[in-house]
Amino acid sequence: MGVRRVEVIDFDVVEEVNLDRLCYATARDVGKAKAPLLATRLKDIATADGFVATPLNAAVYETAGFRKALDCDVLVACVDRPWGRYVLNMIAAAHLIPVVDGGIAARQNRLGQLASADWRAHTVGPGRACLECLGQYDAAAVQLEREGYLDDPTYISNLPAGHTLKARENVFTFAMSCASFQLMQLLSLVVDPLGRANVGPQLYHFVGGYLEPPSHPDCRQDCIFRSFLALGDHVPVEVTGDRPGGAANEAQPQTGSGC
Numbered sequence: 122m123g124v125r126r127v128e129v130i131d132f133d134v135v136e137e138v139n140l141d142r143l144c145y146a147t148a149r150d151v152g153k154a155k156a157p158l159l160a161t162r163l164k165d166i167a168t169a170d171g172f173v174a175t176p177l178n179a180a181v182y183e184t185a186g187f188r189k190a191l192d193c194d195v196l197v198a199c200v201d202r203p204w205g206r207y208v209l210n211m212i213a214a215a216h217l218i219p220v221v222d223g224g225i226a227a228r229q230n231r232l233g234q235l236a237s238a239d240w241r242a243h244t245v246g247p248g249r250a251c252l253e254c255l256g257q258y259d260a261a262a263v264q265l266e267r268e269g270y271l272d273d274p275t276y277i278s279n280l281p282a283g284h285t286l287k288a289r290e291n292v293f294t295f296a297m298s299c300a301s302f303q304l305m306q307l308l309s310l311v312v313d314p315l316g317r318a319n320v321g322p323q324l325y326h327f328v329g330g331y332l333e334p335p336s337h338p339d340c341r342q343d344c345i346f347r348s349f350l351a352l353g354d355h356v357p358v359e360v361t362g363d364r365p366g367g368a369a370n371e372a373q374p375q376t377g378s379g380c
């Protein structure tokens with residue numbers, strides 16, 4: 122792909138339960154921080170001359186992670202929580218750094234059968250619908266996460282069955298396909314083949330095996346992120362903050378990035 126410099130930003134550690142979605146970690150790595158592990162793996166397999174991968178143990182909503190993200194030319198998001206997506210959405214609008222995001226949602230019917238498994242990839246930035254308008258996170262849930270509710274097992278267990286904050290889809294092939302769609306978005310953005318850098322959001326349905334027709338949605342007229350366009354550091358909102366639970370979360374990390 123020609124990528125020579127990668128910043129790996131993640132606060133999470135490898136757990137046994139997420140080995141099934143980490144193609145760079147093994148059972149021997151349980152308990153280790155994800156970022157340095159992935160950076161090392163990338164260096165081992167990179168073919169570009171002078172390849173550099175730099176790890177940072179931080180969430181993108183923490184000051185260190187946020188500042189590091191602002192140094193990047195393009196961001197590929199693997200977050201699965203609302204606050205991280207909100208911050209990335211702000212970076213795309215205010216700092217004009219494209220963000221390639223993706224996600225998976227699976228649903229079962231009343232009989233417990235797989236009824237749908239859908240994954241999507243999209244790139245956000247000026248002239249494209251933002252993550253909030255694409256329905257990739259719930260603005261109300263951002264505040265819940267900042268206040269620590271999403272790390273509260275009681276709060277999570279009391280959510281209704283099937284709630285998105287309860288979802289833990291981790292079928293490896295789904296994650297790989299979603300990651301592939303995200304990298305295709307990145308390639309389209311950078312290579313701009315025949316002047317078609319913007320392929321629009323892509324939504325794939327596993328049940329039925331089809332990709333939705335191309336579309337190029339924009340933000341809603343009343344989307345708050347329109348007013349943040351290109352404001353950079355002058356955005357009148359503090360988007361960063363301390364990680365809920367702080368150091369306690371280091372010892373018992375929540376399920377973090379999906380891929």
Ligand SMILES: [Zn+2]
Pocket residue numbers: 250251252253254255340341344345346347
């Ligand atoms: Zn929007």
